[in-house]
Amino acid sequence: MHLHLVDRYRAGTSIAHRLDPRVKILLVLTYIFGLSLAPPGAWASYAAFFGLALAAAAFSGLGPTFAVRRSYVAVPFILAAAALPFTVPGPTVLSLPVLGWAVSGPGLVRFVSIAVRTWLAVQAAVLLTATTPFPDLLWALGALKVPSALVSVVGLMYRYLFLAGDEALRMMRARQARAAALPAARRPPIWWRGRVAGRMIGSLFLRAIERSERVYGAMLARGYDGQSRSLVHFQMSARDWAALGAGLLLAAGCLGLQGVA
DSSP, X not given: OOOOTTOOOOOOOSHHHHSOHHHHHHXXXXXXXXXXXXXXXXXXXXXXXXXXXXXXXXXXXXXXXXHHHHGGGGHHHHGGGTTHHHHSOSOEEEEOTXXXXXXXXXXXXXHHHHHHHHHHHHHHHHHHHHHSOXXXXXXXXXXXXXXXXXXXXXXXXXXXXXXXXXXXXXXXXXXXXXXXXXXXXXXXXXXXXXXXHHHHHHHHHHHHHHHHHHHHHHHHHTTOOSOOOOSOOOOOOHHHHHHHHHHHHXXXXXXXXXXXX
């Protein structure tokens, strides 16, 4: 393997690392569910949830800004709600000078609220994957009675990302070896580069299908029956129960800042 960009786990001995993976999944789900219950414009609740994310980052030993720096991946998804300030009815707070579009106050509040909640939810997911090995996450999902077919699909998809990434790197290396460029030569036109990139993507897709069939055949030959098995098993301790209870109480307290039960 040469591609490690997908592996987000950071080894450590912090409190967050030592928690049972089932507890961490439940805490993250509770955190995201609490964010979804907070109404638009609940800025005090959002600030409290952000404080929880910073505290979790501190307990993980990764630094308070670890998740913040990696949560901007949510920006493209936030843009899906960019039309809300222009479509939600309400008093106009801003008018674009050229297009003449009116920005409503309720629409702007709703858009900013969605952006903040998405940003905070991604931070929780980042901390979960950074403090828990992926095989432990799969075991925890199975222990929480998630359908085994879904757990297997998630596990195979994650592992195959590395294989597809390595295949793409080999194709790019082969292209560079066969396309030497002179220092003073002009770059090929954009349409030519686009055609080459499209052919490479198509070739990668065909290779991925063929390789997935070979991998699945090898798994069947070794007795794979659709179940994801692990040699690691966890037992809930008093520390895990205390962390789960504290997380539930803190999430309820964050919602209580806006009078949401």
